Amino acid sequence: MRVASAILLLAVAACAEAPKAPDPVAPEFVAVIPAADGHVGAVVVRTGGRESVLDKAYLARRLAADGTIAFTPISAADVTLAFAATIEALPGRPASFTLYFLEGKDELTPASRVEMEKVFAELKRRPAPDIVVIGHTDTVGTISSNDKLSLARAERMRELMVELGIAAGRIQAAGRGERELLVATDDNTSEPRNRRVEISVR
């Protein structure tokens, strides 16, 4: 009887020693890297109920196959090494140009004509460029009328660029209305610097 008890205890102990391993997870790694201008934002990582905020340059979070999470900074050199082919494949950052029309005319200001040359130079630098022309207004008028006006300005610029030889299919027009003022003003304020068209080449 005593022997049987001992055997039973041993069997229980053996079972306790070999708990069922949790299902392995796909190990993962995430790191925040600074932008070209040094800016660092944040990535919030959620795994199950656990949440971590990565908000420092080169702060990395690793999830191991056994489900444990570790935070370790990684060097810029190690990121470059591990992600060389991936980072190299990032498309070129979009380039932005701002153009102004002569008041009440379809014609660009002399300074904007010079700026337009830069747009063409940028287009030549990119392998498959596309353009977004974004119209902006000042705060005179209602939001909906400014949405329409800004889009009309962008469409007019789009036509101008097509006349200058850019394939129509490569240019899109968008209107931001008075949502993105270059110069902050009160409502219903005439401000020529806000009546502009932005050209994003990407």
Added chain:
Amino acid sequence: MRKLWIFLCALAFAASAAAAEIGQVKVAKGAVQVERSGQRVAATVGMPVHATDVLVTGADGSVGVTFSDNSLVSVGPNSVFAIDKYRFDSTTHAGEFEGSLRKGKLAAVSGKMVKQSPESMRIRTPSSVMAVRGTEFVVQVDEPVAPARATY
């Protein structure tokens, strides 16, 4: 009349195709395929990207996409990245971008929608969700490793 009908159908198809474009392939190196409606085509520079496309790269492959809100995403070798959901309003900048890195490597630069509403861009991995608050970041997902089993 029949010709007109065919023309209208073609026009409608072209319009829907144009509407579905959410970005463009700007960089494609080595073996890169785009899985769309169950078919795989080789990715080429300048090719439009649609919502629900899946990018698949081989051992020497990498691909970079610029999205309509200026989000940039690149995928490294031996990777699978699915675009689950994408919408962006170019007037209000409201939008939503959900993608899944099933395996491999990804680098991303968030765009205008995240500037407008943080965490509107989310990248999933098999275990986690990464909500982006305006930044550049890299992600890697390895194959799950089964625990070593003794064999007798």
